[in-house]
Amino acid sequence: MFISGCILTKNNEDTIGLAIRSLKNHVDRIIVVDTGSKDSTILIASELGAEIHTFSWCNDFSRARNYCLKLVSNDQWVLWLDSDEEFIWSNPTPFKDWVKGKFKKHTDVLLLEIRHSQVREQKKVMAMTHAERMFSPISYQYKGKVHESIVYALSDGCEKSIQECQYAWINHSGYSSEFQEEKHQRNMSLLVNELTENPSNPLTFRYIANEAYNFGDYSESLNYATMALEAIPLSRTYSRAQAYFYSIMSNVHLSNIDEAHKVIQICNAELPHYSDPYCIAGELCFGNSHWEDALKWYDAWFDSLKQERGIFPDYFISIREEIYNRRQYSNKKHNGSISMKDVKKMSLAILITFPELESDWEELIFHIKEKLTGIDYSIGVYCDNNIQIDQQIKSLWKEYKIYTFYNMDWKKTVSRFVKQKNTHYLWKWEANERLSSDFSLDSIIYHINNNRNEININRFSDRIGCSWKERRIWDVRHTEYHDFQDDCSYSCNRHEGYHENMIVMEKPLMIPKELQKKYDIRIQSQPSFMKILINFGMQRYEEVIKEPVLSSDDFWMSAQFFKALSFICIEKIEDAANIVYEMISNENDDNDNVFDFVYLHSKLAQNVTVNEMKKESIELLNELLEENPIIETNYLKIFETHWWAQIGELYWQIGDVDQAVKSFRESLEVSSFKNIEAAYRLVEIIHMQYKEEGVDRIVRNVLSIFQDSPNGKSILSLMFDHLNLQEWALLFKSEDIKTNPNDNAIEEDNLVSIILPVYNDTKYLIESIRSILSQSYVNLELIIVDDGSTVDIKKYTDRFKYDSRVKYHRIKSNVGIPNALNYGIAQATGSIMTWTSADNFANSRWIEKMVLSLVSDPNAVAVYSSFYHVDEDGIVTGLRKDPFYKLNGLQNSGPSFFWRTNILRKSGGFDESLFGIEDRDFVIRVAMQGKIIYYSEPLYYYRIHNQSLSSQIESGSYGGWNELHDKLKRKWLYLSFV
Known part of the structure; x- marks a missing residue:
């Protein structure tokens, strides 16, 4: 399997680099044929490793392309790309592997979507067409001076075998306005010559109609579109659809509305699955306030989009949302607003994507059930190719009657799901997301009556994050089904357009270590901003910095914020400061909210010794406070109180x-x-x-x-x-919270899992186990994890066989405390967890008081307490009190620490790469999910002896405390700045 990527170019220094880079990982070599560039095109292509050939331009695109085909005549396949295009591959399976499985015959041809966007708005797709882009260089050659197409070159009379691919498409950025006229004049000249030399080619009429229409010569376009429809065979449905489009739209621009309607009727009869004419008719009726007719045509348009028969262009892809809104408005004007009675009759299909990323399926199912009380809904799971799902999870899906769809594309999955359930609305729900807003019938009514299919996505930790909007809920009777991921609106403003009935989803910013390999597979197909967020969540700060972002991108300011934090974490403070100053001085009207960067500036000032910068920051903070009585930040969870505290800190530092x-x-x-x-x-x-x-x-x-x-x-x-x-x-x-001996409600509701990892440490093991089993709080399970000990730990634990709360597990080989703790977490079933060591012990009311303290504050995610230091004989030698937990990357919560199990979905377990300091890292991630409370009474005893891990680190093992602290500080340094 050998694939050559070929690019024809002339004076394309601005775009040739992107074109070549987009092919690099998917073809075996890249050939660039230059037709006379005077700029840096050839230099750029050479530096990127392309093989350069030159061709003397002869006003014939086909001759130039056929010259290139001769260069690759010994290769199996050739993949064509224009120099202002970008090849996109969105599947984890390599492109070449996909080709190997699909391309079996020399007549196979790959047909790709071409997504056209304006050069200044590359993220907005203005139209979608299709082109034949990969084929055998021996079997096919090009024909036509311009808008050339491939024809079969051999004599055995075979026909093209068209192959489609849902994972690949081409982004075409088009021409900037200053080149439009030059391009038009060139193409028109070539087409006229083509028509003179080959008057029997009916496609030339269609190409001329296209050129005339794009240049605004609608009379000329209408004339040639009419000739094209008279000459193009009925079998050439794609070309006839394009000719119909130019005929209809030229009539509209010439105000021949009745004639446009006539052509629409003719086109619908001939090509009932071509969607554009229905949309044009709907727009014409909407413009004249003919609400019933507009509704009829819009519905016909949506229905035609859902059809899977035939391939047609789509010239209205860029305004689908606006048209959907106009359809809703037409419905409201004709039928009135949707009522509570109507909503109660509706059904909702929830289709969960990326299932391998979900941390707790049982909790997710319960969450949906709890939130959607009173709503008729069904749950489905979309499992795409190459993703392995654990058998235990599959069994859970079966138990809860969740529909599963394997190895199907998105469109077919949705079609089958909504047909099976006869549903009205589809909700695309990504795994590891939870509803953070109230959801009710009112939410649906607001959603429908306000012409929205967007919901807010919040990706926040305790201190930082961002928000954006995504299209997630659709009226499946009136829209096309496909993944709208590329159309997300990354406004990253969590306050914009807020309404009490808006639907808001939250997903963790920080990505647990145990899920990162699965995210690695997903990240390749994500847009730049998602890559930045995911890499930041995985604490790959260098990758965040390297991700290219254009200043014209909607999410540029958001990306700069996370790049600044990433520079801080790798201790490039000057680079972070440069970004902050640039953002503060940025005069772009669309990005005038710089509160986050002003606050970050103050934190940078706090961490340097330059008093002038501190004074400048005080002035900036005071100025914004004076001008904005309500401070609303986009990325930081800070309020007015934090601003005043920051001003106070800077005043203190300058004396x-x-x-x-x-x-x-x-x-x-x-x-x-x-x-x-x-x-x-x-x-x-x-x-x-x-x-x-x-x-x-x-x-x-x-x-x-x-x-x-x-x-x-x-x-x-x-x-x-x-x-x-x-x-x-x-x-x-x-008075501290006291337990009520007559009230066991809390105890009954909260099973506490205590994890006890042990490696050869038997001297105090019996005492440690007894201190847990003798607790006043009895609703517990003690999970003992034998971490590959070389002594018989089970002999000790068997002494407690009489107590069913003791559960013994053994890991075959010693893997260290973090790994053993994660193993224990995987076995635990409690709603609250903690862990203890084989050489420590606790007061009999330790669990009781810690649990009561935690459950008494619904907003708390964890609780920690003071504790005693004891010597080898258990004699108290000191008291450790840390009543204020500072989320700064270094403070430990101590060994007496309880957390709610459900926060592990967002925080993850213990980082197995941080042996010796894994507990501090774990507490940081827990603290980023919410409030940690402090319980003052010391009820836990931490034993200090020569063999304890703390003593070993103190004496220099594992690099000593300084090296471990530096390792943790590098991972979380940005927390000191936000």
């Missing part, structure tokens, strides 16, 4: 203590004293400023700020605890 305290106090007041991070920082500043004057001065200043507000007073205990002023902390301490 203006009074302004620093004033700003932090403002931060607390605008948040009603709920910004705990600012509160801790303020009391730290007070302590540093007045510590020489004694405790009384510190206490008086703290009380003067907090005591007058009920909310402020409620956190005074935490503040004094943070300053280690225990007598004052006790004075303001509120």
Whole structure:
């Protein structure tokens, strides 16, 4: 199997590079035939490894192309690309493998979609046509001076065997306006010559009609379109469809509306599956407020788009959404708005895509059931080629009666699903997404009556992310089914056009380690912005930076934000600062919201020693606060309170203590004293400023700020605890949550899974197990993971056979704590999880109090507590208290840490590449999913002895703490800047 990629070019230095690069991974060699370039085209092509040949231009495209075919006559296949085109392959299977499976005969020809876009709007497809682009260079040759086509070159009388491919298409960027007239004059001259030399070729009439129409000469276009329809055989349906289009549209432009309707009727009778005429008729009726007729024609257009019979051009692909909206408006004007009664009769088909990316299928099914109460819906799963699905998941689908569709293209899948369920609406739902908005009949009514098929997608972690809109819900009676992924509107503004009944989906920004290989397969076919987000979520910061983005792209500003954070993480602060300054000074009216970049500027200023930059940042922050009483950021989850806190931090750094305290106090007041991070920082500043004057001065200043507000007073205990002023902390301490021995509702609802990894550590193992089994909270399972021990761990665990809560698992070989913990997580079934070590132990009420603390705050995703240090004999040697968890990449939550199981979908398990510091990395990812609360009472005992992992790291094993901290800091450095 040998494929040559061929490109014919002249003076295309702006586009030749993209054309060559798009072919590089799909063909064996690339040949460029130049017909007289005077610019850098040949130089660029040579640098990219193309084989260069020259051909003296003779006003005949076919002769030039046939010259190239002779160069590749010994090759099996040739794939043609114009120099202003880009070849797209969207399947994980290599293109050559696909060709090998499909191209068996020398007569095979690959027909590809050509998606035409304006040169300044490459993401917007203006029209879609088709062209024969791959074939045997021996079997076929080109014919025609311009708009040339391939004809069979051998004498055995065989016909073309057309092959289609849903995974491949060509993006054609067209010509910029300054070349349109030159191109038109050239093509018209060649076509006139062709007509003179070969008057029997009826396609020439159609080509002239095309050129005249594109140049605005509608009378000429109509004349030649008429001649084309008289001469082109009925069997040439594609060419006749194009001739009909120019005839109809030329009549419309010439205001011959009645004649346009006549041609539409004739075309419909001859080519009932060609969609464009139906759309034109609908638009004509809509323009005249003939709502019933418009509705009839629009519905006929949508129905024709759904047909799979024949291949036709599509000149209205760029305005499908607008036409769908006009169809809805026509329906509303003719029939009135859709009512609650109508919606209750409707059915919804939910088709889940990318199933291999879902972390928890059972939870997803429950989530849909809970959210869509009262809605008639069915669930299907779309499994495309080359994706392996676990048998356990397949069994789950069968149990919940989920329809599965394997190895089918999108269009056929949707057609079959909606036909089986006789559904009204299709919802494309990607795996690992969840509804974050309320969903009800009102949501559907708003969605339909406001002409929307878009929903909001939020891809956020606790601090950063972005939002955009995607077309996900369609009235399947009135639209074409295909993947709209390329048509996503990446506005990345989560506030734009908000309505209380809008449908909002959330998906994790950070991608768990265990899913990254599956994302690697998917990322190849994603648009640039999705590649940036996915690579950032996988913490591949160099890949984020390398991804090319044009300043004309809709998502350019969003991409710059994530590139800046990526530069920070690889410690290229100057490069990050350059992006920030560029964005702040950007005068593009479409991108005037620079709040995120101003805040990022302040964080950069905070981390340098240049006072001028700090003062500049204070000025920027104050200026925006003054001009914008409500701060709404796009990528950062920050509010006015965070701005005041940041101003306070910068004032403190330049030595203006009074302004620093004033700003932090403002931060607390605008948040009603709920910004705990600012509160801790303020009391730290007070302590540093007045510590020489004694405790009384510190206490008086703290009380003067907090005591007058009920909310402020409620956190005074935490503040004094943070300053280690225990007598004052006790004075303001509120009663801790106590369990009610007569109320077991919480206990019954929450099974707690405790994972205990062990490798040869038997000295304290029995004590550790007993401390769990003797807990006052009994609804638990203890999952002991024997990490390939060389001693008989099972001999110890068998002593607790009488207790069915003990579950023993063995890994064949030692793989380390992170791997063992992930193995335990996979076996666990509890709604709350924690882990403990084989040398640690806990107070009998440890689980009870931690669980009650967690479930008492529905917004909390995890809880951690203080803990004791003990020696080898279990004697307490110290107390560790970290009442304020800082999401900065270094702080540990400690060994007493409980988390909700459902957040693992977004956070993932333990990073197996971070042995020794995997717990801190795990807590960071948990903290990015929501609130972590602190429980003050120490109920856990952390044993320090010579063989403990902490002692080994302290003595330099695994690189020591400094090397481990640096490793973690590089991974999460950007958190210090957002």
